[in-house]
Amino acid sequence: xTFFDVITRGLTRRPVRTGxxxxxxxxxxxxxxxxxxxxRGLVTSWTAGLKKRGTDIVVNNMRGSLTxxxxxxxxxDRIAHLPGVAATCMIxxxxxxxxxxxxxxxxxxxxxxxxxENLKLVSGRMPNDQNERAVVLGTTAAEILxxxxxxTVQIETKELSVVGIVNGGxxxxxxxxxxxxxxLQQITGDHDQISxxxxxxxxxxxxxxxxxxxxxxx
Numbered sequence: 722x723t724f725f726d727v728i729t730r731g732l733t734r735r736p737v738r739t740g741x742x743x744x745x746x747x748x749x750x751x752x753x754x755x756x757x758x759x760x761r762g763l764v765t766s767w768t769a770g771l772k773k774r775g776t777d778i779v780v781n782n783m784r785g786s787l788t789x790x791x792x793x794x795x796x797x798d799r800i801a802h803l804p805g806v807a808a809t810c811m812i813x814x815x816x817x818x819x820x821x822x823x824x825x826x827x828x829x830x831x832x833x834x835x836x837x838e839n840l841k842l843v844s845g846r847m848p849n850d851q852n853e854r855a856v857v858l859g860t861t862a863a864e865i866l867x868x869x870x871x872x873t874v875q876i877e878t879k880e881l882s883v884v885g886i887v888n889g890g891x892x893x894x895x896x897x898x899x900x901x902x903x904x905l906q907q908i909t910g911d912h913d914q915i916s917x918x919x920x921x922x923x924x925x926x927x928x929x930x931x932x933x934x935x936x937x938x939x
Contacts, residue, residue, distance in 0.1 A: 774810075774839050774894075777931060778920040780938050789814070791914035800918060800938055805926050810834035810919040813905050819898060820875055822865050826897040827876060829905025836919055840899065845870035845885035851901040857885035859895035866898075874898065879908050 780800060781789035794811055801809045813829040830836040832851030840847075840857065848855040856874055858866065863886045866874060873880045881900065889895050906912055920938070922931055 774836050774919060775921060776810075776919040777922045777926075778935055778938065780918040780920065781916060789916040791911050791916050794913050794915045797915070797918050800920065803934060803937055805923050805930055805934055806920055807923045808835055808921040810836040811902060811915045812836060812917045812919060813902055813909070813911060813915050814917060815909070817876065820866060825862060825865070826893060827905065828897045828899045829902040830899065831902045834919075835921060839894065840887040840889050843886045843888055845883070847885055848901055851903050853884075853901070854879070854904060855882045855884040856898050856900040857887045858883055859897045859899070860886060860888050861892070861895040862898055865896075876905075876908055 780796070782792050783789050791813065797809055797811055800806060811831040811834070815827050816824050817827045819825040819827070837847070843860060845857070847857060856876075858868055858874075863869065863883075868874055868883050870883055870886060872883045874883055875881075876898070881904070887894075887899070889897070902915070906914065920934075922934065926934075
């Protein structure tokens, strides 16, 4: 009797256990493949969103997760004064359960920064100021949440008014709930914390200088 025969006999002798083991392995492999696909899809969508916002460099702390980890907002002070940096935009972003949607991108953006410029109003208006408890929804997010201008949306324990529906020009933007950075910081308790800094470089900056800037920002 060969070693292969021993293995085969052991597997066929307990068909139920063998079947359950194979099922478990198959489910595990499928879960890993799905997670990799989700991660790659999110990265692709995120990159498209950055391009639509006119971002040349993004500073974040991914650490192998799907969304960046928060870090002190004071980090922007050092980056904003580097030669070749034209503008910065602080962002706090997370994947959150919003009402009937299990996973939505919630994006808190520094008021007045260029991160709002690519958002084209489909209906309604933008928030009046950084303290207004209001959100704008990407077109896809509005469809998923079944919301229109004048409705409210609950983020964690807070209810906010939907004041506008926007087209951000990229899937990740259109699938987002967007509000001012201070309001989201207050809701989540991430005071003085951000998860990304979008950076625009001075027009005409060559790729070599952009690469050096990236190294200086690490």
